[in-house]
Amino acid sequence: MQRIHIIGGGVAGFTAAITAAESGALVTVHEAHHTLGGRARTAEGPYLTNEGPHALYRHGPHWAWLAQRDLLGAMATVPLRQAARLRFRLGGALRRTPPLTLLRLTRRRTEHAPVDTDFHTWATAQVGEEGARTAAHFAAVALFHHDPGSLSAAFVQERLRRAAALPPEARYPVGGWAQVVDRMAARAWNLSVRIETVSRIDPSALDDLARSGPVIVATSLDAARGLLCDPTLTWDSGRTALIDLALRTRRGDAFAVSDLDAPGWIERFTAQDHTLAPAGRQLLQGQFPVAPGESKAAGIARAEDVLDLGFPGWRDRVEWRREALATGRTGAVDRPGTTWRDRPAIDRGNGIYLAGDQVAAPGLLSEVSFNSGMEAAVLALGASEQPRSTRRTLDLERG
Structure with missing residues (x-):
């Protein structure tokens, strides 16, 4: 099994890391900041704020995925x-x-x-x-x-x-979203996922990682656009x-x-x-x-x-x-005539996959991050185990 590298230690990144590690993959998560969580970070101090109002909606594959792994915690x-x-x-x-x-x-x-x-x-x-x-x-x-x-x-x-x-x-999540991220990080750690903070990846470093196995870019779309040098990675x-x-x-x-x-x-x-x-x-x-x-x-x-x-x-x-x-x-957000299927594709070719809340996966707000993280991990696992010509894309709408 090749090592799967995941860039971004937020919800999408840890969903992908856990999904891949549960199938026996060797996984490394690279997080550019000192702390994990991405936009799901909860501020420290007397007032536990997230980046804007946050809520987790109950229905959808993400809720069952979290519940099955005892990652929801007190809600x-x-x-x-x-x-x-x-x-x-x-x-x-x-x-x-x-x-x-x-x-x-x-x-x-x-x-x-x-x-x-x-x-x-x-x-x-x-x-x-x-x-x-x-x-x-x-x-x-x-x-x-x-x-x-x-x-x-x-x-x-x-x-x-x-x-x-x-x-x-x-x-x-009682205590803020950081509680969910902490549980996800602990789950990943127990699955032997290597977690590297203050690990900022640039385009040249990305090329080096890609030589050792599939790479999942689980960052904001703006960051992914710069990292992959791909101006087409845009969405409203x-x-x-x-x-x-x-x-x-x-x-x-x-x-x-x-x-x-x-x-x-x-x-x-x-x-x-x-x-x-x-x-x-x-x-x-x-x-x-x-x-x-x-x-x-x-x-x-x-x-x-x-x-x-x-x-x-x-x-x-x-x-x-x-x-x-x-x-x-x-x-x-989807303009008239578009759906989630028209957003930037998860599979970018050459063993590179995209995850986050603006890519081609269904769901409401953070659900897109969970769903795209699961799908990116499945695709990366397939790339590790099979010739690229035999990859199979799963349909997320089947849940």
């Missing part, structure tokens, strides 16, 4: 009393219930939404223009995109249904203003506020996981997509408007604050 759910405190901004006012047209649209099955038509056009024919607009903005919680209505109707509808599912699909993603806040606790705050006037979402993550902040403090994380050319400040201004409605007096209660702009770091 928090939103208590019913907190779920009842989900609020909506519409027409500049705070509402307790979403518009009926939005609820009607969530009942439409995904397969009824066309791939080659934009969501706004299709949804307008179903529930009218206002309903289509509010549904698109609500779906942004799982898109991080400034104009969800312009994307493929089938793509947005799937995410709308899953985001609005009852009971909620979303689960939250979101551009989002991120805000993190620690507030002194106050009774009556909303659990989360969905902005239906424009795409945006802010959530009190300590409502379901009290370990994320010290006693007497609550941690909020929000994402407010911004258009190309629009400033981070514009997104933060919208976030503050939502905070004024859902968290009265928040400015006087701030204990800590952080802002950021995430560009191309929030997963793939």
Whole structure:
């Protein structure tokens, strides 16, 4: 068995490493940073934040894969009393219930939404223009995109249904996503995977690795494009203003506020996981997509408007604050006429494979990383064991 090298110590990289090592492969993970996790890192300190709002949705092969290996750990759910405190901004006012047209649209099955038509056009024919607009903005919680209505109707509808599912699909790793990554790294270590941190690979080093066996590039698409010197490795993603806040606790705050006037979402993550902040403090994380050319400040201004409605007096209660702009770091979005199959292929030829959240694999947000990591490992194993002419690509849709 040749050694399989994996570049990137995040969710996709460790999914690939574990999958390959369980089949007996010799595996090395190369991580450029001192710490593992990629975008699933959890910040150290009194406030355990991730890079923007994070949730793990229950359905799909990734959930079963993690559960079978006892890698999920403790998962928090939103208590019913907190779920009842989900609020909506519409027409500049705070509402307790979403518009009926939005609820009607969530009942439409995904397969009824066309791939080659934009969501706004299709949804307008179903529930009218206002309903289509509010549904698109609500779906942004799982898109991080400034104009969800312009994307493929089938793509947005799937995410709308899953985001609005009852009971909620979303689960939250207790203690932050780093807990999941730590369990994955420990599993890989126990399978004799070699883990090298501060191991930055450049194109010349990549060539050297490829001579010893298959290589899985499990990085962001931007990093993979530079590493593989391949300008075709591009796909649309979101551009989002991120805000993190620690507030002194106050009774009556909303659990989360969905902005239906424009795409945006802010959530009190300590409502379901009290370990994320010290006693007497609550941690909020929000994402407010911004258009190309629009400033981070514009997104933060919208976030503050939502905070004024859902968290009265928040400015006087701030204990800590952080802002950021995430560009191309929030997963793939599919334009009309495209699906996940049209994204950059996992098999790049010559024993090089791609994994991450913007490549040709199905799923919602981080699920693409899990699914592409599994597929890349299967392909790399086949390349190690068989002549290249006999490789067989598995169909991920079979689960």
